Amino acid sequence: MLQTNVKEYRNYINSEWTAGANSETFESINPADTTDILGKFPASTAVEIEQAISSAQAAFKEWAATSPSKRAAILNKAADLLEERADEIGEELTREEGKIITAAKGEVKRSAQTLRYYAVEGLSFTGETFPNDDPNMDVYTEREPLGVVSVITPWNFPISIPARKIAPALMTGNTVVFKPSSDTPLTAYRFVEALDEAGIPKGVINFVTGKSSQVGDSLVTHPAIRAVTFTGSTGAGEDIHRKASLTTRTQMELGGKNPLIVMDDADLDHAAQLAVNGGFSLTGQACTGTSRVIVMKSMVEAFQEKLIEKTEALTIANGLKEGTKIGPLANQKQLDNVLNYINIGKEEGAELVYGGERLAGADYDNGYFVEPAIFTNVTPNMRIAQEEIFGPVIAIIAAEDYEEAIQIANDVEYGLAASIVTNDIKQAKRFTKDIEAGTVKVNRTTTGNLINAPFGGLKKSSTSTFRESGRVGMEFFTQIKTVYIGHS
Incomplete structure (x- = not known):
């Protein structure tokens, strides 16, 4: 009409x-x-x-x-x-x-x-x-x-x-x-x-x-x-x-390509919730959004299950509707860009284990709605692990240990925000020194900043x-x- x-x-x-x-x-x-x-x-x-x-x-x-x-x-x-x-x-x-x-x-x-x-x-x-x-x-x-x-x-x-x-x-x-x-x-x-x-x-x-x-x-x-x-x-x-x-x-x-590192002593339930909050809230349209989750190899499968479970519980709808957790993408260009990167991820050999489809039906046909996407078997050199997508797409990358995780986290052109999930305070302090990012967090989501604290990035961020x-x-x-x- x-x-x-x-x-x-x-x-x-x-x-x-x-x-x-x-x-x-x-x-x-x-x-x-x-x-x-x-x-x-x-x-x-x-x-x-x-x-x-x-x-x-x-x-x-x-x-x-x-x-x-x-x-x-x-x-x-x-x-x-x-x-x-x-x-x-x-x-x-x-x-x-x-x-x-x-x-x-x-x-x-x-x-x-x-x-x-x-x-x-x-x-x-x-x-x-x-x-x-x-x-x-x-x-x-x-x-x-x-x-x-x-x-x-x-x-x-x-x-x-x-x-x-x-x-x-x-x-x-x-x-x-x-x-x-x-x-x-x-x-x-x-x-x-x-x-x-x-x-x-x-x-x-x-x-x-x-x-x-x-x-x-x-x-x-x-x-x-x-x-x-x-x-x-x-x-x-x-x-x-x-x-x-x-x-x-x-x-x-x-821009940003912000990592969340999940160490082997992390509370996986908490880590998965941080990933959902950082990667999918605001429909992933935040420069500080979590787009890479770097997980210790021994925990990848268990973490993936937790992440999918929490993502499945999210309600996708018009943001005015009560109970909605994820709204639409902001415009047609954003929708096209996100769907294009999802196709790129599949073409590069990453495994799409959840979502990634444009939503259809009476509540969705007139809007720019897409399911949050979760990729696993992602390697650090893939485009979905290197380029800013600015949408609800999370790439899970496996690492052998902390040293490899930091190397992966820093091996991008951006340096805006980063976080680690660990109960080891010594490891956490080391992370704050090693990571190349302007906003560094421990056991918190990559998104969000205080109005009374400085905000900004390193490198091309x-x-x-x-x-x-x-x-x-x-x-x-x-x-x-x-x-x-x-x-x-």
């Missing part, structure tokens, strides 16, 4: 909700039911990007001079609004991105917490004073905002990732041009709407929707852009990094310069001046 009266949303430039320079729009579609259209959004061009950047540039000087307490008050007010609307926004998030409703509502609340966190941390984020031998001289550093910041975010966490980038950018005195994923523009719109209603001054944040192929270069190469913070694929991140000028900072949070989240998350958005003041 054709949906009529679809609401049209607008860009937010210079504190005004404005239509695009042309009449072209694109639709935000529910991946669980593609007949459900959430809204139409401007297919922006370089014209709107130029307007947004000019707006942010004009607002920068006054916002940089605004007191930290006034900036904090706006963030806290926006947090209040997000919390008040968590149920409503959470339902829209589920319809737009596909994740289950409890996770969606939790993401909205987490985003409000992120705003509050930076509202507090920003009040004490400052430079240092240095002792010196001259009693008539003071030496200290000052932290200053950079200027206009481009914020480019993905669809898998459509409000929490923008929050952890935009909150520290604003709190440190920068102005922002924000382009969300075209798969989840409505959730991002709600975030900007909260800031607008909280009283953000004119031009401080600007929101533009559209395809990266149309507007991405302008967000990176414009001479007024002082920094670009991006989360997405490694290929896209490398492209941004190449195009940015010498005077434009880049912060890239990119990140630019490995400035971390996101935590107090250090503000460093990327500031530059340091060293000041010498002589008294005589």
